[in-house]
Each structure stands twice: as C-alpha cells, then as structure tokens.
Amino acid sequence: MTGDTAPKLMQPKEYKSSVKPVWCPGCGDFGVLGSITKALSGLQIQPESAAVISGIGCSSRMPTYLKTYGFHGVHGRALALATGLKVARPDLTVIATGGDGDGFSIGGNHFLHTCRRNPDMTYIVMDNQVYGMTKGQASPTTDPSWEKGKLTPCGTGVNPFQPLVIALASGANFIARCSSSDSNGTARVIMEAIRHPGFSMVQILSPCVTFRPEQREWKNLLVPAPVEATSDPAQAARRLLTDEGMFTGVLYVGDRPAYQPCPENRIDSITELDEEFRI
C-alpha cells in the first residue's frame, strides 16, 4: 500500500437532493427514500451512474428527491421507460419506483411484460393499497371490503391483485417484500435486488397515513419470512399465495438470464447497408 488516501465513501445523505418531498408527515415513502439512499451508499454506486425512473403518484415523486439521474414520466409507464434506458445503456444502474396504482392498474401490462422480459433492473413498488395523490380511491391491491374509497363507497367487491404472485407467474427472477418501517432491512433487500442480474421485484408495504391510517398497524403485523428464499417457483407460489401478504424478506430467487438483445454482427461502415438496395 502506498500512502494514497482511500476514495471518499458516499454517505446515504449525499444521495438526497435538496427538493422537499410533497409527502404527508408520517408517510411510509420517507422510509423508502432513506432505504434507497442507504442501498446506493451500501453499494457505493456513484450518483451519475444510477437512474431512478418513475411514473405518477405520491411514491413516483421519488426521483426528484434523489441526486442520481432521474425521469419522472407519465402514469403507468415507468417500467417501459426504464427498459428502454437499460437496453440502450446497460452500464447504468436502473431503478424504477412507483406505487400500486401506477404499477398494477394503469401500468399492469408493462409489469407483466417487464417480468417476462427480465431486464437487469430493480423495481421498487411502494404499496399502500390506495390512490393517495388523487385523494383516496381504491387501488388494485385494496381489500374488496374497504368502504372508504371515494369512488367505491360499498367497497370494490373486486379481488385484490397479488403483485408477487403475478410477478412470479410472469417470470420475475427476484421477488421480495419489505416494510417501509424497517429502513435498514429494506436497504439490505434493495442492495440484493440491485446486485441480482435480471428483473428484481421489491414490494414495500408503505403506509398511507392520510387515507389508510389503519396501515400504521402494519409494522406490527409484518413478520420476517420464517424460511429462506426459494429457487423453486412452485414452492414460492405456494408461499406467496398463503402468507397473507405479511411475510417480508427475499422470497424467491431464480437464475433466468437477464434480457439480452440480438447479438451484434457489426459492419464497418453504414454505407454497407446500401448494398442490399443497389441494382
């Protein structure tokens, strides 16, 4: 060793921007913001080498509050935009963030197909089972008997969407559930998700204290999964279908290769393309 000083380590707070979040006091998303910055710091990902992509909703404001590159796009399309970025720029660490409405309702098709396609990126869904930004409507993950939804005063009567089961069935390779109240535990899972090749799905139960104040109780209901992550999809399916949505931790890890576009067969000059048209 010479006397060179070690490079300065990036601290979690150095990943935060100066923009003040729009979130309500007590919102679970503050905890997730903290976990993301801890994970980026934990992996020492340089802010300019990461891009955080989102759609619309409370949790989709995330990129603005980070010092990485970011894209706050339109409602439901975060995964599509992130896929384009990752395919064009495989060198970047790409993280998509959003909520249950953005990801599973308006963006449901992209969720299915991004799980299938398996690009090497991490999807963090802050699930609060409600549309907060539009002030309290039922979301795809809302319990059918919830009667406070302003558009569904008699409850939705509709079966809730089970994101992790769907993720598994659609081909996601890394499936985890976390709680926004466990900042360090969630940070560790996000680090693992980022390191995992392929599409990593991280559901974070993140209470909406304004429209779902009863979710403050989540921190008492969520329990670490009593078993290790499985690589057996059948076993994972059984667990995910029977844990009532309250087991946290990494629940499934597969080894399907990440999305790889067509191999290159480079030509020396673009004018070689003219040949096929020449008479």
Add this chain to the structure above:
Amino acid sequence: MNRQNLSIALTGSGGSGVMTTGNMLLEAAAQAGWYGFMGRSAGPQIRGGEAAALLRVSSEPIESPDDSFDLVLAIDPGSMGRFVAELPLRTDSFIVSDAAGGRRSSTLPETPAQVVDLPMKKLAKTVKGGRPNMIALGAVAKMIGLPEDSIYAILENILKSKGPEALEASWACVQLGYAAGADLPKFDGPPINTQSAIERWQITGNEAAGLGAVRGGVRFVAAYPITPATEVLEWLAGSLPKLGGVLVQAEDELASINQIIGASFGGTPSLTATSGPGLALMTESIGLAVCSETPVVILDVMRCGPSTGIATKSEQSDLSIALHGLHGDAPHLVLSPTSVTDCVFTTQWAVHLAESMQTAAIVLSDQSLGQTRAIINRPADLSFMAKRLVPEQFEENYLRYAVGESGVSPMAIPGQKGGQYTADGLEHTEAGAPSSLPGDHLAQLDKRERKIEGFDYGQHWADLEGEGDTAIITWGSTTGPVREALSRLKEQGEDIRLIAIRLLAPERPEEMAVAFKGIKRLLVVEQSHSKQFYRYLRAAYDLPAGIKLFNRPGPLPFRPKEIIEQLADWGTES
C-alpha cells in the same frame, strides 16, 4: 400513345403468387435499366383473399400512378372484380385472362378493355410443380419486351432457398409463358439499357424511412407490429444490430414510445414506427417527450381511419392528430416525405431536427409510400446527423432546463458526473424541480416554443417548383401525382407551381408568404375526407384569394389526369 412507360397490374386470389410475380417483374425491369415501382393492394386476409400488384415501368424516374393501366394479368379472373375501382382501363387496354383459371369463378368484371385468353392454369399443369403465376410472368415479359434469360437470373436468385426443383418448375413455366406471349399483344416497353452508368436502387418507402433513420443516427427502436408500418421494423430489426443498435418488440405502443424516451434520455437517438391507431395511443407520452425535452422520432405510416379503418390502404387522415393530438401547449415537429426517395431524406432530417431541438418529431408517411417498392436513383448522402447539445463540463448547479436565447439548453447524459437531473413531465424550474408557479410555466412554455419557432430550417421546409400565377399545394404521397400532372402541363407549355410542404409543424408563415407571392389561384390536393390539410392551411397561412379544394378519402390514389381536370375546370368558384 406513348408507351415509353407502361402500367401493368397482376391480380389474383391470395396464394396465387401475384406479389412474388410482381416483385420478379420489377426486378426484371430494374435489370433492364428501367425505372418504376410496384404498389400493393390487398384485402385484410392473412392468406387467401384477393391481391393485386400494381406496377408502372418507365425509362425515367417516376413516382405517380398513371391515369390508367395498359395491361392486366388476371391470373384468377374472378378475383379481379374487387379491384375494378383501383384499375382504370381504356378501350385499348388489354386484360390477359384465363377462362379456365378461376378458383371460384372465372367471370371478369365488366370492362372497356379488350380481353385475350391465356390458359395459364392449363399450361402450368403440363409442368410438374408448375404454377400459373410463372406462366403469367413469362407472358408479360415477352409482351413488354424483356429478354427471357434475364428472368432466369431473377428466378435463380429469388427461388434459391426453395431448392432446384422449384427453380426448374418455375423456369419451365416462364419459358412456356414466354412462348405463348408471342401470340399476345405487344407493348413497347422502355428501351433496354443494361449499361446505365447511373447508380439505381430498388427500395420500399418503409425501407427508405428505416435507412434514413439509421443514417440520421438512430440506434434504438422500440415498436409494436402494425400494418402498414411493420416493414420498417423488419428492416430495422435486421440492420440495427449491424450498427451496434437494438430493436425491441414492445408489448404495446405505450411501451414503445416510453422505451424510446428512456433510451433517448440515455443518450441514444431513438425512433418508433407505427400507424394511426398506435399514434393515438402514443400521444400522451409524445407530450412527455416535449415537456421533458427528450428527442424522439415517431414514424406514422398512415392508413385509412378512423379506428381500425382500412388497415391495408392509404390515406392522409392522421394530419390533424399529428398536428394537434397532444394535450396542453406542446410544440413539436411534424414532417412528411414527398416520395419514396424522400422517405430517406425526411426521416433522416427528422432525426437531426429532433436531436438538435430536443423535442418530438412525427413523420407522416403512408401506406402508398411505405409499401411501394420503387426503382430510384441512389438517394444522396446527406450530412444531417443527430447532434445533441451535450454539456462538456458542469457548473456547480447545473440547470438542465436553463432558459436561454435559442431555447435549446445543454442536455446532460446519464453517466456524466455533475449533470444529474430529473427529466420531468411535470412543469419544472430551470433546474428540473417540479413547479406550479406561473412564472416557471410561462418561461418553460416560451422556451419550448422558441427553440422550434426560431430554428433555421433552410430550404427543406417545402419543395417549391415551377413558375406562374397558379399553384398546387399538397403534401406527402399526393405530391407524386401532382408532380406528374404539372410536368405534363409543362410539356404543353403551361407552367404551374408546386408547393409540397415537408415541414408541416412548426408553420413557416414568412417562407410561405414568399412561396405564395404572385399566386392568383391555388389548388389544394389532399387525401382526406374532412379536408384536414385545407383546414390546416386556412388556420396557419394567409392564402391567395382564388382557392379550390380537390380532396377525397383513401384508398383510391390520385391520378395525374384528375388533377389536370381540376385545373382546367376551375370554373367560377374563385
């Protein structure tokens, strides 16, 4: 009649091989040193149904269908009825039909043309594995003066993957057809010129647009299959990897447009291709590209609308949605190529413009340009390449959306240290932070408008040709027939101006005022039932007093004669 150019149609039921035959005939024309093109007309069926290959060959470059057809090869006579409206015939036109060739019926539709019989089916049956379409190919080659051996080379090339037996059977049929053609009417085709020193290409409009895109620098494409744009994607899927680029088949058009926005945000010039229904789905996110100032190009190969419309047929009816379909005040670029050849230039230019101004460009091609295979002179190499303004170094507080004189602010690319920002569809400050303040909104609206309004587009905004006090104004694929009409009139000593707009948005009022100078009568030609182009012109420009509209919906193409008639029959309307 001057038959230095010939219009020939091949009709048949699906599976009878009319498109293959048409392509071979066009290839033979190309080898003979001719120019020409082949358009496609087909029903919606995947297989089966009726199909027509519509060819025109000439000694000179051409880009318009003629007024009528000289020769129709009705391989399956019963299927010709479907194309009566698309196949105008004269009393001296010929239909070569097969009285015993019908799959369901052998009855030709009522026609002014002369009908001659060629037992294509019967002749084909004398050859093991023989097919009537190859009899037709041999016959038509003989009738228009193409040498027999030139056909062999083409068969060999096109059928090589099908094995020696298929080649042998086809060649035997072509020879039989060629011999039988000796008893059929003769047409004076253009002179054979196998020593032409001019480099010519054979290319479709869709391929040309794809080539323009990659010449402009596009290296990422995401798209969802849709008629009649799919061939753009098929060509790009094969070509992009050769250039280190990527095509992703997306799950829908919403994904397509957002994937290309993501890739472009990452610094890669990006494009998607679609048709009207896909464009409608994309409009919200095109607004995102405008607001976040992320350059993208959307190629819309138009077809008849609304809704699913007629998916396989051409129309210029996406103009309004391309111009006005984005919500909010969202200035962007709308361009349209004026010919198959121009699909290369206009698409390349669109990439250049979108990248230069960090905005969205919509290119309006259409089915008749996109799916027409043409023999053209080699398109010029153009210097327009994607050139984005990217900062080389960063101040302490980098302002992604800095408001400057040109309206174009330096765009950091992920990976650049110190350039981190959040691209946003929310209105934002210069730094990119969300803002609902009226001052920020106005400043950014002004900026996004200014960069497009103030850009120097040079002479490419329109094709301006001819002289005189009468002009025709048009855009897109209808430019071809208008050009031919004007060239015919010029031969008769009548000089009329052409204004074919390539840059439809932003409007160019100053340039247009110059273009309109001295014009007393203006004929507007467009393929839209609701007069979309006419209404656009009325809203955007001060038009000359004497104005007349010639519009109709797709799918029937405009023919030069009709345009000449419109000019002659100006009447007292003006």
